[in-house]
Amino acid sequence: MSDNARSRILARLRAAAPGPVPPRPAWTPPTYLAEERRARFIAMIEAAHAEVHEVDQTTWPVRLRSILANKGVRRVMTAPTTAAGQQLAAVWADLADAPALIAYDQPVEVLKPVLVRDVDAAVTMTRGAIAETGTLVLWPSPAEPRLMSLLPPIHVALVEEWRIADSLAALMADESWAAAMPTNAVLISGPSKTADIEQTLAYGVHGPKELIVLLVRDQEAGAAAV
Amino acid sequence: MALETMPDGPVVENPAMDKGPDFTQRAHAALIDPGLRRNFRRAMDGLMEKRAAQFADPVAWAALRERGAQARAAALARLPDLLEELEARCAANGIQVHWAETIEDGNAIVLGILNHHRARQVVKGKSMVSEEMHLNDHLAAHGITAIESDLGEYIIQLAGELPSHIVMPCIHKNKDQIATLLAANIPGLGYTEDVAALTAAARRILRDRFAAADAGISGVNFAVAETGTLVLIENEGNGRLSTTLPPLHIAITGIEKVVERLDDIPPLLALLPRSATGQPITTYVNMITSPRKPGEKDGPAAVHLILLDNGRSRVFADAQLRDTLRCIRCGACINHCPVYARVGGHSYGSVYPGPIGKILTPQIAGLDVAGDLPHASTLCNACVEVCPVKIPIADILVRLRQEAAQPAGAATPAVKGAGSRRHIAEALVWTVWRWVYAWPWLHHRATRLLARIGNWIPARAPLLRAWTRNRTRPHFAGQTLHERARRAGIDHE
Numbered sequence: 148m149s150d151n152a153r154s155r156i157l158a159r160l161r162a163a164a165p166g167p168v169p170p171r172p173a174w175t176p177p178t179y180l181a182e183e184r185r186a187r188f189i190a191m192i193e194a195a196h197a198e199v200h201e202v203d204q205t206t207w208p209v210r211l212r213s214i215l216a217n218k219g220v221r222r223v224m225t226a227p228t229t230a231a232g233q234q235l236a237a238v239w240a241d242l243a244d245a246p247a248l249i250a251y252d253q254p255v256e257v258l259k260p261v262l263v264r265d266v267d268a269a270v271t272m273t274r275g276a277i278a279e280t281g282t283l284v285l286w287p288s289p290a291e292p293r294l295m296s297l298l299p300p301i302h303v304a305l306v307e308e309w310r311i312a313d314s315l316a317a318l319m320a321d322e323s324w325a326a327a328m329p330t331n332a333v334l335i336s337g338p339s340k341t342a343d344i345e346q347t348l349a350y351g352v353h354g355p356k357e358l359i360v361l362l363v364r365d366q367e368a369g370a371a372a373v
Numbered sequence: 374m375a376l377e378t379m380p381d382g383p384v385v386e387n388p389a390m391d392k393g394p395d396f397t398q399r400a401h402a403a404l405i406d407p408g409l410r411r412n413f414r415r416a417m418d419g420l421m422e423k424r425a426a427q428f429a430d431p432v433a434w435a436a437l438r439e440r441g442a443q444a445r446a447a448a449l450a451r452l453p454d455l456l457e458e459l460e461a462r463c464a465a466n467g468i469q470v471h472w473a474e475t476i477e478d479g480n481a482i483v484l485g486i487l488n489h490h491r492a493r494q495v496v497k498g499k500s501m502v503s504e505e506m507h508l509n510d511h512l513a514a515h516g517i518t519a520i521e522s523d524l525g526e527y528i529i530q531l532a533g534e535l536p537s538h539i540v541m542p543c544i545h546k547n548k549d550q551i552a553t554l555l556a557a558n559i560p561g562l563g564y565t566e567d568v569a570a571l572t573a574a575a576r577r578i579l580r581d582r583f584a585a586a587d588a589g590i591s592g593v594n595f596a597v598a599e600t601g602t603l604v605l606i607e608n609e610g611n612g613r614l615s616t617t618l619p620p621l622h623i624a625i626t627g628i629e630k631v632v633e634r635l636d637d638i639p640p641l642l643a644l645l646p647r648s649a650t651g652q653p654i655t656t657y658v659n660m661i662t663s664p665r666k667p668g669e670k671d672g673p674a675a676v677h678l679i680l681l682d683n684g685r686s687r688v689f690a691d692a693q694l695r696d697t698l699r700c701i702r703c704g705a706c707i708n709h710c711p712v713y714a715r716v717g718g719h720s721y722g723s724v725y726p727g728p729i730g731k732i733l734t735p736q737i738a739g740l741d742v743a744g745d746l747p748h749a750s751t752l753c754n755a756c757v758e759v760c761p762v763k764i765p766i767a768d769i770l771v772r773l774r775q776e777a778a779q780p781a782g783a784a785t786p787a788v789k790g791a792g793s794r795r796h797i798a799e800a801l802v803w804t805v806w807r808w809v810y811a812w813p814w815l816h817h818r819a820t821r822l823l824a825r826i827g828n829w830i831p832a833r834a835p836l837l838r839a840w841t842r843n844r845t846r847p848h849f850a851g852q853t854l855h856e857r858a859r860r861a862g863i864d865h866e
């Protein structure tokens with residue numbers, strides 16, 4: 148049945164006179180100077196209700212512990228094999244009353260009950276960010292799966308400030324996205340929100356209620372080491 | 374493929390319409406409901422203001438809009454080729470593609486896939502196409518529970534209503550109404566008007582539904598032929614959950630949603646949320662290119678894409694009407710429509726209300742069913758000015774009015790139900806009108822006659838009644854303009 152439907156639909160579309168293909172008009176997405184770029188990213192994502200903290204490459208786990216302590220976070224999900232996951236585990240192991248770490252190291256079928264209800268926050272890295280719209284760019288991977296940035300009530304995302312691009316168009320072109328799209332690519336611009344009840348904004352309707360961005364400073368030596 | 378299909382699904386005669394009173398009657402009821410008018414007015418004013426702030430620079434807006442319109446027009450220009458390319462790319466990526474000519478086919482395909490996977494609990498992300506298909510009713514008739522997870526859709530599903538806006542489905546309801554509804558439906562939730570508390574309660578209930586779901590169903594905002602990628606945008610995260618947590622994902626889209634290249638996406642994304650709600654971007658842009666790959670720890674093992682025609686190929690056949698299919702469903706035309714702001718979304722009796730509904734619904738359901746909708750407009754052009762992909766909505770409205778009044782009987786009318794609103798009396802009036810204006814001596818006599826006896830015609834006379842029902846009866850001057858001019862000594866003839 149499906150095959151016939153396919154050929155009939157395509158036949159009808161082909162029977163219609165093909166339209167002229169309009170020329171591609173010039174359009175340039177906005178560009179920013181280096182110092183504007185970072186400021187724009189911060190201003191935009193803060194306007195979307197995210198919290199931004201500037202951190203150092205070596206000390207961010209300590210900083211994160213105090214940020215999360217203020218929010219009463221006790222159980223934090225991490226990706227145990229990523230650089231960030233390992234750094235966090237190493238530093239927190241030596242800290243008194245650091246939250247418990249839960250590794251996303253098994254398929255969702257095994258971890259579902261924990262993921263759905265039992266973690267307070269998750270920490271992920273990002274592939275980059277976008278200044279124009281204040282957006283995080285994530286390509287979830289086997290090491291850092293999709294649901295980490297979605298199910299826990301708090302999402303902590305590490306953004307390396309030298310990876311902030313001007314616009315999505317520039318990022319897609321520079322990194323040749325079209326040549327090899329991942330299973331899932333996701334752009335995140337703030338915590339989950341809704342305005343379905345009388346246009347009143349409410350956060351955390353399905354995804355994270357809070358988005359914490361740790362903006363990693365560009366230290367020359369550090370940048371090379373990552 | 375051997376999917377089970379149900380031969381005995383419910384027959385929906387007027388797919389995009391519900392039955393009952395026509396637009397005029399529904400609009401009348403809506404107009405005398407001050408609460409409803411207040412809800413819409415407030416919402417529309419806010420949305421218009423926010424959109425205007427996003428496009429404050431007219432030069433940038435014009436260039437971006439040109440690029441967006443081009444992306445959609447170019448996609449339509451090569452639609453059959455692009456659909457084949459999309460299908461091939463999706464297949465190569467592991468996404469199974471299905472084609473549905475009608476909503477009955479579409480519903481049967483969804484049901485077949487769900488049965489194949491023995492799925493009984495379904496969560497849905499927001500999808501206007503599934504509304505168009507009345508998919509939830511179809512699934513319910515076959516023992517499958519489909520829960521809407523977008524907060525607005527969830528609210529109207531609880532209320533048993535249709536969406537009143539394509540972007541904000543429960544915009545017609547105010548806080549007290551929603552508080553009452555949720556208190557009655559969510560165990561343990563008392564009446565509260567605290568929006569954060571209401572939202573948290575919905576999160577709790579729906580989180581359990583997500584965890585228990587056997588399948589997720591979603592719409593699609595753009596399908597990229599070049600890469601076989603499905604792009605979905607949303608603010609809540611329910612769309613990401615529906616397409617990530619359950620083991621099976623079924624995406625449903627109209628055949629027109631395809632775009633040629635991945636680099637068409639940034640300009641369209643720069644237009645859609647800003648036009649819709651005045652946000653620079655939605656919270657989430659979710660790009661799905663394949664099911665879960667070996668080694669990945671989450672994501673659905675199977676992803677299906679259903680391409681629904683339901684009359685779109687017929688719309689496509691006409692060079693002028695084809696522009697209807699450029700629509701990216703931003704709802705800006707709705708937010709700026711003076712008619713919509715006053716009569717609300719339900720008056721249209723259509724899944725798609727407002728200007729886009731007025732041009733789309735009659736073409737899909739037929740002018741015989743929805744022929745009154747193209748008349749629900751003053752042709753003020755507000756929708757045309759804001760449409761991010763430059764759809765000539767007003768021209769299409771006029772064209773549809775003409776099609777509806779066409780003499781019936783053309784072998785293959787451009788629009789289903791063409792000629793269905795042709796009234797012999799009306800046709801006669803216009804024929805006489807044409808003669809009168811073609812012959813000066815006849816015009817002269819006719820106007821003189823009307824000047825003399827016009828005021829004697831009762832306001833409730835058959836043809837006049839349609840006008841005087843809502844308006845003051847026109848008053849005829851005692852003399853025609855020509856007579857007065859002549860008397861004043863002006864005579865150019």
Ligand code: SF4
Nearest residue numbers: 700701703704706760
């Ligand atoms: S017709 Fe234009 S303005 Fe209306 S929903 Fe479609 S794209 Fe938006």
